[in-house]
Amino acid sequence: MPELVFFSGTMDCGKSTLALQIEHNRSARGLVGMIFTRNDRAGEGKLSSRLGLVTDAVEVADDQDLYAYLVDHLSQGGRVDYVIADEAQFLAPVQIDQLARVVDDLGLEVYAFGITTDFRSKLFPGSQRLVELADRIEVLQVEALCWCGARATHNARTIGGEMVVEGAQVVVGDVDQSTGEVGYEVLCRRHHRRRMTAASARAAALSPDVLPVSSG
Ligand SMILES: Nc1ncnc2c1ncn2[C@@H]1O[C@H](COP(=O)(O)OP(=O)(O)O)[C@@H](O)[C@H]1O
Ligand SMILES: Cc1cn([C@H]2C[C@H](O)[C@@H](COP(=O)(O)O)O2)c(=O)[nH]c1=O
Numbered sequence: 001m002p003e004l005v006f007f008s009g010t011m012d013c014g015k016s017t018l019a020l021q022i023e024h025n026r027s028a029r030g031l032v033g034m035i036f037t038r039n040d041r042a043g044e045g046k047l048s049s050r051l052g053l054v055t056d057a058v059e060v061a062d063d064q065d066l067y068a069y070l071v072d073h074l075s076q077g078g079r080v081d082y083v084i085a086d087e088a089q090f091l092a093p094v095q096i097d098q099l100a101r102v103v104d105d106l107g108l109e110v111y112a113f114g115i116t117t118d119f120r121s122k123l124f125p126g127s128q129r130l131v132e133l134a135d136r137i138e139v140l141q142v143e144a145l146c147w148c149g150a151r152a153t154h155n156a157r158t159i160g161g162e163m164v165v166e167g168a169q170v171v172v173g174d175v176d177q178s179t180g181e182v183g184y185e186v187l188c189r190r191h192h193r194r195r196m197t198a199a200s201a202r203a204a205a206l207s208p209d210v211l212p213v214s215s216g
Pocket of ligand 1: 009011012013014016017048050051142
């Protein structure tokens with residue numbers, strides 16, 4: 001039975017890499033995938049991994065009907081054996097419903113990849129709908145780590161290394177952004193709650209306030 005599978009995790013945990021591996025393994029056996037994405041860092045119509053691999057994809061528009069798009073494609077003689085949707089957190093809930101319909105009515109396997117929560121640890125609407133509808137939710141096996149060594153479960157937005165909690169839900173960006181620009185850092189829940197990034201932990205460790213008081 002075809003399934004709607006949601007591969008979820010923090011930023012930088014290997015989701016796009018896995019999407020590209022699934023695509024590679026299936027196309028190596030002659031299967032044809034339809035690859036959707038939205039707002040990939042590499043630019044419009046791209047699905048890219050930090051390991052340097054990239055492939056072309058269909059850039060999903062705000063009000064695009066993904067089910068209708070596939071039906072059109074198939075009725076014009078196109079072939080599709082499976083569907084990949086990367087950056088699925090950016091899809092609208094109705095587009096996730098359309099992907100579920102692709103599974104149920106077209107009999108195609110759909111692999112969706114995305115982060116579950118935003119920088120405030122609130123569900124993205126698209127991810128919420130995936131949690132509600134997916135046949136299976138898979139958490140990626142490669143653990144992204146917080147600076148403290150614990151498993152990273154949350155995404156922090158940073159400016160100059162400092163965590164911020166105000167701003168738009170969607171701001172395309174990357175981890176390891178040490179400049180003043182908006183960047184992201186993955187943290188464990190404890191340090192996300194305390195708003196403690198690697199930079200602020202380093203600064204706190206160097207602060208005279210926390211140095212041991214000399215008795216001499
Ligand atoms: N230089 C590197 N050497 C080995 N692995 C790397 C390197 N850079 C990134 N990675 C791996 O790639 C992962 C990020 O993959 P990517 O698919 O871009 O993540 P996601 O789509 O989840 O944001 C990292 O967690 C790490 O495992
Ligand atoms: C936490 C968070 C992230 N984003 C953006 C930043 C990146 O462009 C993508 C995630 O991509 P990845 O391949 O999983 O690293 O999402 C955002 O817009 N808002 C957020 O709160």
